[in-house]
Amino acid sequence: MSNDRSVVVIGLPASGKTTFLAALWHVITARDVETLLRFGGLRNGDVSYLNEIAARWRDARVQDRTALVGNRLVSMTLLDSEDETVRVTFPDLPGEAYRRMWEDRDCEPEVAETLRAGGVLLFVHADTIQAPSWVVDEVALAKKLGLVAGDDEIVEWHPRLSPTQVQLVDLLQLLRVPPLDQGARRLAVMFSAWDKAKGERLTPIEYLEQKMPLLAQYLRRNADGWDWRVFGVSAQGGDYEQVSDDAAPVPEAERLRNLDCASVRVQLVSATGESHDLTEPLQWLMG
Numbered sequence: 143m144s145n146d147r148s149v150v151v152i153g154l155p156a157s158g159k160t161t162f163l164a165a166l167w168h169v170i171t172a173r174d175v176e177t178l179l180r181f182g183g184l185r186n187g188d189v190s191y192l193n194e195i196a197a198r199w200r201d202a203r204v205q206d207r208t209a210l211v212g213n214r215l216v217s218m219t220l221l222d223s224e225d226e227t228v229r230v231t232f233p234d235l236p237g238e239a240y241r242r243m244w245e246d247r248d249c250e251p252e253v254a255e256t257l258r259a260g261g262v263l264l265f266v267h268a269d270t271i272q273a274p275s276w277v278v279d280e281v282a283l284a285k286k287l288g289l290v291a292g293d294d295e296i297v298e299w300h301p302r303l304s305p306t307q308v309q310l311v312d313l314l315q316l317l318r319v320p321p322l323d324q325g326a327r328r329l330a331v332m333f334s335a336w337d338k339a340k341g342e343r344l345t346p347i348e349y350l351e352q353k354m355p356l357l358a359q360y361l362r363r364n365a366d367g368w369d370w371r372v373f374g375v376s377a378q379g380g381d382y383e384q385v386s387d388d389a390a391p392v393p394e395a396e397r398l399r400n401l402d403c404a405s406v407r408v409q410l411v412s413a414t415g416e417s418h419d420l421t422e423p424l425q426w427l428m429g
């Protein structure tokens with residue numbers, strides 16, 4: 143028996159979506175660490191994109207920004223704990239598509255189509271959260287640094303200047319109104335680059351509460367009926383190298399490349415503990 147499921151991967155630009163898919167495909171195909179969902183064999187469908195990004199991941203090189211053109215719908219055939227086949231389809235869309243929804247209130251019909259399916263994986267780069275700031279604090283800081291701006295210098299407001307949590311709450315709200323509304327769904331909030339956040343010694347849920355209180359409150363108040371969980375994910379285990387010829391070598395990337403088993407680069411932190419199993423949030427989303 144086969145079940146077709148789909149999962150929507152969303153997140154602002156450079157939030158870690160493609161890197162997660164690359165690491166997931168490696169962990170599933172290499173089969174060298176325990177996972178809740180297992181490789182179910184090759185079925186009809188094209189896995190060349192997945193193979194390409196996973197090869198780059200193994201090489202400890204940073205993924206290219208996903209382009210707006212081209213169909214990046216990827217499918218994996220997996221087996222669950224009861225040996226039932228589940229076929230999971232994900233779109234790997236560029237964060238640009240989500241940024242446009244916030245900034246221009248616009249969404250391509252194909253993007254809207256993919257957004258209507260299944261559980262939602264929301265990626266947030268843990269290390270690049272744009273926090274809200276107070277004008278008085280900014281002025282005080284500028285004065286201390288001797289950077290007093292002229293009184294007549296006006297900075298035009300742009301939606302891109304909004305705090306990350308404001309943009310994400312809006313994105314989630316857009317998923318609960320027509321034409322994207324699909325009723326209440328499961329949502330996994332994925333803090334990516336968790337290796338950068340670990341030093342703060344917070345659990346993923348505490349990280350959400352402290353760094354993005356508006357998003358935390360929106361989810362806790364249950365206004366839009368999301369059934370949600372929070373995960374910390376380090377899909378790379380550390381910093382990778384840029385691909386360009388003149389990019390400086392990164393010692394951490396060299397260390398990661400030298401590990402015997404590449405899957406152990408990966409770390410997933412949830413309320414129940416730590417593992418290398420990137421299929422855990424998928425299993426929950428499909429439950």
Ligand SMILES: Nc1nc2c(ncn2[C@@H]2O[C@H](COP(=O)(O)OP(=O)(O)OP(=O)(O)O)[C@@H](O)[C@H]2O)c(=O)[nH]1
Pocket residue numbers: 153154155156157158159160161162204205206207208209235236237238265267334335336337338375376377378379380381382
């Ligand atoms: N340190 C660290 N950096 C990471 C990790 N995962 C992703 N990154 C970095 O985050 C940046 C964005 O990663 P991508 O996977 O390309 O992000 P994306 O969401 O697919 O971006 P778009 O395609 O532009 O929407 C890259 O510089 C990655 O190297 C991680 O686990 N650790």
Ligand SMILES: [Mg+2]
Pocket residue numbers: 159160161206207208234235236237
């Ligand atoms: Mg991408």
